[in-house]
Amino acid sequence: MAGTAGARTVRAPHGGDLTCRGWAQEAALRMLMNNLDPDVAERPEDLVVYGGNGRAARSWRDFDAIVATLRRLADDETMLVQSGRAVAVFRTHEWAPRVLISNAMIVPEWATLEEFRRLEDAGLTMFGQMTAGSWAYIGSQGILQSTFETFAAVADRRFGGTLAGTLTVTAGLGGMGGAQPLAITMNGGVVLCLEVDQAKIDRRMRLGYLDAQADDLDHALAVALAAKDQRRALSIGLRANAAEVLPEIVSRDVPVDIATDQTSAHDPLLYAVPGLSERETADLRANDPRTYVLRARASMADHVRALSALHDRGTEVFEYGNGIRVEADLGGFKRAFDFPGFIAAYIRPLFCEAKGHCRWIALSGDPADIAVIDAAMLEEFADNQSVTRWLRLAARHVRVQGLPARTCMLGYGERARAGKVINDLVRDGKVRAPVAIGREHLDSGSVASPYRETEGMLDGSDAIADWPVLNALLNASSGATWVGVQHGGGTGIGRSVHTGMVVIADGTPLAALRVDRVMTNDPGSGVVRHADAGYPRAVEFAAEQGIWTPSLSVEAGKGTP
């Protein structure tokens, strides 16, 4: 277990001076430290970045060893990180990644939560969640656009293009879930967020993601329904357990238009069981985890039963990527899969063109660099309304958390253009230091997750995990600065394999090539994954873009290409 031994406050160095031997190593060091910045991480003393138990390093000693290694690492060396521990450095070459990461990978027959915990307790592994273990987390803003676009898709499908005049009820105000209130108000809606932990409610209010807090359910509903009637955007936090309060909301017949959830359901030990005090919760988790898990699953069954009752009444309901349906099913509620996951419901068509969320991070620490990049992107993508609308909204609403960063949803072709814009700005000295470019693991070619990104694939290939592995190998071969392969992020151990990558734009001609290859091939693998599954738009798009897909040519009877 990581524990807090050696814990201290960590923040990434700012400015244009190197503390490592090159910008690639410096970028890895700054991003690792940024993951643990108290303004960014949810529980930095425990090395937990977000997602319940998603860590950046296995222990503080391991953190120190990684930092010391990055400081010495040469431009033709690669550090291997096995579940948050620097295990080796090998001589490779200049184009190779400086860091290769594998987190929480377990042989499939052993890939159960119980065995993972045994290995974690023995100090042999670490849960990396998604961007925590691959050093690309940037705070709740990292998921903000994705959450914004998901709710925009709901607005388009059901509510005439806006959430004005609608009420959403959700739960969980953690690292990812904390983006929900702002994403919903940015779409014009009213949202009630249930959260058991007062500190999380306070944090979201402090960071500008949540507008107000209610004293109790009556108060929350009165304020929410008044704002809904006035078509006024408002987010309200309520300290409450969703398994207890959502059934109450159902029994009161509250007119809920949209309902979802982002509690940490992917690991039942992290889901709060109603009726237990903080102390009883801690005791039961530590001393009788089996009983805790049974009680958490029963509570999740109550929670999902309430979501399902809302769905039956016509409320728009979807799972928001935390595996709560399968946990509720294990807890005895057999209609848990009556409502869909959000990728299958809203995002898959975007994945066919590899539209997903990139992020760029100003390693200088200077927000002015992000403003310069915003201006250049507004020019480059002037004819793309979704990009320009987002960049303007983000500049207005997103506060700096740790190293200044921006996310942007871009597809195949667009990502390479964005990478070039950024590398040129660094080359021309228009920004103060190099820029790290990465993405969510929740992307079109980088993940196999049958309860989320690959739920209900057209050809039934939901559980095929070759795709993320190929994506990681391709990124490493294309010039990514670091690549991570991970297991269990999002919906939990045994339920996903996914990969992350970061490539550094340092303005050099070599970076121009590496950025171009990575920002082309990474999304390209997503187009191919969806074309291979038979999605007509992906097949057509791959052909339009000239992506070489031998198997599709053979299948189409065009012979061997």
Ligand code: NAD
């Ligand atoms: P987190 O651990 O930071 O926050 C979870 C929050 O849920 C905590 O604040 C906790 O107090 C609260 N909570 C737990 N049980 C509750 C209950 N019964 N009622 C009310 N509140 C409760 O996690 P996070 O980073 O916000 O991620 C949330 C979930 O989403 C995780 O399961 C994660 O794996 C998943 N996830 C989603 C996405 C996405 O794009 N939607 C991406 C990555 C991960």
